[in-house]
Amino acid sequence: MVRTSSLFSALLLVSACQKPPEAAPAVAAAVPVKVAPFSLSVLQDAAPSGCTWLRLESDGRRRALVTVDAACDGLQLAWSPDGKHAAVRDPAGSARGPGRVWTVDLTSGQGAAQLLPEEGLTGAVGFDSVGRLVALTAHTGELVRRDDVFLFEGRRIPIPELDEGAGLAHAYRLDAGAWRRIETVATRGDADAVFGLATTEMLVSSTVAGDLDALAAQGLDEGSQDAVRLDAVVPDRGHDVFGGWARVESRGGPLFAWQTAGEQTALMMPVRWEMEDGHLGEPEGLALAARSPVRAMARGELLMLAGETQARVYDLGSRRLAASFDGFRSARFWPEPSSLVPRGATAATGQR
Secondary structure, eight states, X not given: OOOHHHHHHHXXXXXXXXXXXXXXXXXXOOOOOOOOOOEEEXXXXXXXXXXXXXXXXXXXXXXXXXXXXXXXXXXXXXXXXXXXXEEEEETTOBTTBSOEEEEEETTTTEEEEEEOOSSSEEEEEEEOTTSOEEEEEEOOSOOEEETTEEEETTEEEEOOTTOTTEEEEEEEEEETTEEEEEEEEEEESSTTGGGGSGGGGGOSEETTSOOTTBOOEEEOOTTSHHHHHHHHHOSOOSSOOSEEEEEEOOTTOOEEEEEEOSSSOOEEEEEEEEOTTSOEEOOXXXXXXXXXXXXXXXXXXXXXXXXXXXXXXXXXXXXXXXEEEESOEEEEEOOOGGGOOOOSOHHHHOOX
């Protein structure tokens, strides 16, 4: 299971431990092309501390939804199936408890903090099909094992076969401000334990679910035609991060970016795509620093490339810049209520 936000954060940490990157090169201001209206979900550092979640509109309007006393880096979001409520989770936890989640009424803009269940390590928070908030946790306390079962609160819970590292996972539902346990199963004893819960498959949206608009990247063989062409066009990548070129398919044709190596990968600069005259060039107005991570998302005829605190939206038909946003983190297209439907198993597309 690939978790892009964890990879994204790791890449930022590696960059921070090395010499500061040079400033992005200055570029002439591009005149945005007109496109159909769109909305973005973004996070913004709040002063003097904390993080504000906003909804940005393509016409320049913005609406602050909630400000939480947690750092923007790592915050996770989930939406109710009707799109009227949301949850903001701080996976870093808190000195006041086992971690927090803020429930937000997207109509009124009212938010309230809620401590996560004390029993276990929360792996995900999400909404079920009727809009109830659910927390999935991996049991961290001592367990009593008898042969092939766990003895837990008077119950005998069968242990998965041939799994010496098995543990328990719990699902909780928030009812009237209190967490009520609705499921307990024996499952693998690691960070992915919560995905053994049947409740996981009942969630329409969760804080570890994959972004439906995210584009997949396919690594290129070193000697492939595309890789050789890119090496010729970009003789100096501006960094020495180990990896290789990757191809990202979109409705407007392929996009190319550098991809970090390893079991878990992430895209970063440089980025190129084929221009109208056939040559490979950097997308108009992108202008991200050489070591900047990049996330690629598409909806309809729009493509978004997002860096650490920047987002650029392009018209796929003309490959022209449509909008630029700076100073915002974790940019993504605002989910449409019709897209919030049961996905079957969150684990299959889970990303952090």
